[in-house]
Amino acid sequence: MTSTVPVRPATSPLPPTEPHPAAQPPRRTLRSRLFRWEATSAPYVYVAPFFLLFAAFGLFPLVYTVWVSLHEFRLNAEMTWVGLDNFVWLFTNAKFYNALLKTFTIGVLSTVPQLLLALGLAHLLNYRMKARNFFRISMIMPYATSVAASTLVFAQIFGRDGGFANWMLSLVGIGAVDWRNGDLAAQIAIAVIVTWRWTGYNALIYLAGMQSIPYELYEAASLDGASRWQQFRYITLPGLRPTILFTVVVSTIGATQLFGEPLLFGGGVPNGGAVNQYQTVGLFMYQQGWQYGSLGRAAAVAWVTFVLIVVLVLVNTAVVRLRTAQRLTEGEDR
Amino acid sequence: MDTRRTRTTAVIAALTSGALVLAACGDGESADSAEAGETAGGQTTLTVALFGTFGYEESGLFEQYMEENPDIVIEYESTQGEDKYWPALQTKLNSGSGTADIQGIEVARISEVTANQADLWTDLRDTAAGERVADYVDWKADAATTADGQVLGLGTDIGPMGLCYRSDLFEEAGLPTDPAELAAQLGSWEDFLALGEQFKAGAPEGTAFHDSAGGLYNAIVSTEEQIYYDASGELVLESNQALRDAFDLAAQAGQDGLTAKLEQFVDPSWDAGFGSGTFASIACPSWMIGYIKGKAGDSGSGKWNITTLPGGQGGNWGGAYLGIPAASEHKEEAAELIAWLTDAEQQAAVFANVGNFPSNTSAIELVGDTTDEYFQGAPIGEVFTTSAQNAPTQILGPNDGVAKNAMVQALLSVEVNGVDPADAWEAGVSQVLNQVR
Numbered sequence: 001m002t003s004t005v006p007v008r009p010a011t012s013p014l015p016p017t018e019p020h021p022a023a024q025p026p027r028r029t030l031r032s033r034l035f036r037w038e039a040t041s042a043p044y045v046y047v048a049p050f051f052l053l054f055a056a057f058g059l060f061p062l063v064y065t066v067w068v069s070l071h072e073f074r075l076n077a078e079m080t081w082v083g084l085d086n087f088v089w090l091f092t093n094a095k096f097y098n099a100l101l102k103t104f105t106i107g108v109l110s111t112v113p114q115l116l117l118a119l120g121l122a123h124l125l126n127y128r129m130k131a132r133n134f135f136r137i138s139m140i141m142p143y144a145t146s147v148a149a150s151t152l153v154f155a156q157i158f159g160r161d162g163g164f165a166n167w168m169l170s171l172v173g174i175g176a177v178d179w180r181n182g183d184l185a186a187q188i189a190i191a192v193i194v195t196w197r198w199t200g201y202n203a204l205i206y207l208a209g210m211q212s213i214p215y216e217l218y219e220a221a222s223l224d225g226a227s228r229w230q231q232f233r234y235i236t237l238p239g240l241r242p243t244i245l246f247t248v249v250v251s252t253i254g255a256t257q258l259f260g261e262p263l264l265f266g267g268g269v270p271n272g273g274a275v276n277q278y279q280t281v282g283l284f285m286y287q288q289g290w291q292y293g294s295l296g297r298a299a300a301v302a303w304v305t306f307v308l309i310v311v312l313v314l315v316n317t318a319v320v321r322l323r324t325a326q327r328l329t330e331g332e333d334r
Numbered sequence: 335m336d337t338r339r340t341r342t343t344a345v346i347a348a349l350t351s352g353a354l355v356l357a358a359c360g361d362g363e364s365a366d367s368a369e370a371g372e373t374a375g376g377q378t379t380l381t382v383a384l385f386g387t388f389g390y391e392e393s394g395l396f397e398q399y400m401e402e403n404p405d406i407v408i409e410y411e412s413t414q415g416e417d418k419y420w421p422a423l424q425t426k427l428n429s430g431s432g433t434a435d436i437q438g439i440e441v442a443r444i445s446e447v448t449a450n451q452a453d454l455w456t457d458l459r460d461t462a463a464g465e466r467v468a469d470y471v472d473w474k475a476d477a478a479t480t481a482d483g484q485v486l487g488l489g490t491d492i493g494p495m496g497l498c499y500r501s502d503l504f505e506e507a508g509l510p511t512d513p514a515e516l517a518a519q520l521g522s523w524e525d526f527l528a529l530g531e532q533f534k535a536g537a538p539e540g541t542a543f544h545d546s547a548g549g550l551y552n553a554i555v556s557t558e559e560q561i562y563y564d565a566s567g568e569l570v571l572e573s574n575q576a577l578r579d580a581f582d583l584a585a586q587a588g589q590d591g592l593t594a595k596l597e598q599f600v601d602p603s604w605d606a607g608f609g610s611g612t613f614a615s616i617a618c619p620s621w622m623i624g625y626i627k628g629k630a631g632d633s634g635s636g637k638w639n640i641t642t643l644p645g646g647q648g649g650n651w652g653g654a655y656l657g658i659p660a661a662s663e664h665k666e667e668a669a670e671l672i673a674w675l676t677d678a679e680q681q682a683a684v685f686a687n688v689g690n691f692p693s694n695t696s697a698i699e700l701v702g703d704t705t706d707e708y709f710q711g712a713p714i715g716e717v718f719t720t721s722a723q724n725a726p727t728q729i730l731g732p733n734d735g736v737a738k739n740a741m742v743q744a745l746l747s748v749e750v751n752g753v754d755p756a757d758a759w760e761a762g763v764s765q766v767l768n769q770v771r
């Protein structure tokens with residue numbers, strides 16, 4: 001009789017499960033079933049710990065927030081069903097649109113200079129220079145500080161009367177600026193805090209991306225007589241396109257969620273200034289939930305913000321696909 | 335060679351991670367036992383969470399209590415801003431854990447506590463603190479009592495009003511510096527603004543007359559009996575003419591440049607302004623004395639003085655209570671601590687140190703003739719006792735804190751963002767109604 005038992009190593013992990021060792025068919029079926037089961041389910045089991053945690057701390061709150069947003073839920077009180085009232089209130093509230101506008105303007109003010117600076121820094125650091133590693137490491141240090149500590153220090157720097165920023169401005173003859181209370185001034189101050197924190201991080205990402213651009217391209221370009229700037233424009237930038245896309249997406253998401261800096265810049269109060277001049281959507285949500293005690297409305301804001309971020313990322317991706325398609329149809333003219 | 339190196343690396347890695355795990359476990363255990371309140375010596379740890387400057391730490395009272403009661407260990411923490419302290423406390427109360435054994439409650443919040451949170455706090459009548467309840471001025475004790483008689487907080491201080499000013503800056507601007515002279519000149523709040531104009535004309539560069547329109551507003555309403563709520567519990571924010579007048583007067587002071595445009599308690603420049611002379615006067619409830627001494631430091635000693643409010647009016651701004659959350663596991667020990675802290679002697683000691691005026695009737699008698707060197711020997715005991723006696727009994731409501739904050743923010747927008755006072759008033763009112771709804 002030919003053995004149809006699959007060849008297994010002497011140390012089999014499967015314990016004998018049959019009471020009749022002489023009976024071959026039952027052991028073979030169960031064992032092979034278990035073997036097949038292990039092969040198909042192993043990946044899921046290995047990933048299970050992460051997904052269980054995600055389900056508990058990521059998915060459940062996401063779904064529960066939708067549930068809460070359909071109720072009126074004040075702290076220390078019972079939930080009462082109000083249907084879509086919270087969303088109606090949200091979309092007819094001028095302060096919400098103000099928060100959206102401020103999030104957008106602070107986002108642009110902080111993201112655009114930050115990424116441009118990071119690109120420039122990375123390009124400069126790509127050259128051979130003394131103490132290159134020192135500069136590369138020190139660039140990441142702002143990222144390693146705590147948001148709270150750095151914002152509090154910057155709040156002092158941007159103080160109206162004794163602040164370092166106003167002192168520097170006075171050296172060039174500009175009068176004292178009221179950073180905390182001004183409109184554009186406060187937004188610029190917050191943008192400075194965010195830029196200081198993230199420029200180094202993005203510069204290192206660009207630097208890593210630049211390492212994958214083949215050196216032969218630069219050689220060929222300089223042989224053709226291209227200047228440094230032209231090399232940057234026609235070799236570095238196109239080569240960095242996926243990296244730039246990544247940083248733009250991450251910065252956009254980060255800008256939409258801006259919370260710690262405006263909150264602490266305003267002294268820990270979430271109204272974002274006396275006329276909400278720097279109240280981002282995150283602050284608006286916190287104000288609704290914890291200052292006003294209306295958690296249902298805060299949940300509505302949270303969900304609308306989530307949808308907004310998803311839409312932004314999809315738009316981003318679509319624009320990039322469009323541009324790539326354009327370039328491919330136009331042909332390689334660079 | 336490689337195998338040996340790999341094996342050595344593996345052994346070192348295993349030992350290090352083992353050591354780290356043991357250290358982590360060990361730390362966890364001791365932290366847990368401290369949290370449970372029982373250390374090896376059988377001591378009870380009481381956690382005390384307050385806001386602003388209650389003065390207990392500054393007067394060494396916690397140290398004293400721990401010396402007299404060796405089986406008690408007190409862990410104290412304080413948040414500067416009450417407007418940040420309160421929402422954080424609400425979240426902890428709601429979840430039923432994370433609250434300290436003793437929590438401070440500001441007078442603007444006590445009404446909400448008695449109205450809506452009776453089950454989240456301990457009835458102090460059932461504890462050692464119950465015998466203290468009779469020691470208080472009536473209105474103070476009543477404010478912390480629920481409709482069915484539960485006492486949820488024991489009063490710490492009240493906030494009788496005065497006017498603190500920098501006598502050196504007043505002198506530079508050609509104003510009288512003697513408290514009695516000033517009091518004679520200040521018959522009303524309009525006189526106060528006129529004095530401000532006089533100051534502005536003669537003032538040194540970079541100095542404003544008053545610190546903020548919000549502070550001025552709070553000073554004016556502190557003399558009123560009916561502020562945001564009336565006796566029947568209705569919100570009278572929109573209909574109270576006295577409130578609107580106070581707002582308009584403060585807004586006018588802000589627009590006329592009589593204030594330094596600083597947001598009280600929050601702006602770092604306000605903190606610095608005490609010492610650097612950015613403002614020459616500030617509305618002075620008795621607890622502001624602690625702020626002045628703390629922020630201006632030793633270099634400010636002898637520069638500040640205090641006089642009465644215009645027209646000699648009495649007023650009250652602030653004051654606090656100590657309560658025990660229902661989730662506390664050491665109610666009896668906490669109650670004993672509260673009873674001791676609010677006893678006449680301790681309240682008098684706090685007043686001498688940080689200026690928090692007592693609410694215990696015996697303590698008020700003790701402090702009658704306290705003078706303060708820092709304020710050029712001013713009779714602060716007398717000034718504040720008179721103000722407390724002249725102050726009307728204020729009607730409190732659940733959303734006093736909300737309304738106060740909204741009005742102060744509205745006045746700030748008038749000062750720094752150029753918002754029209756009428757628009758700012760509307761914005762403030764709508765913000766209150768938004769929250770109260």
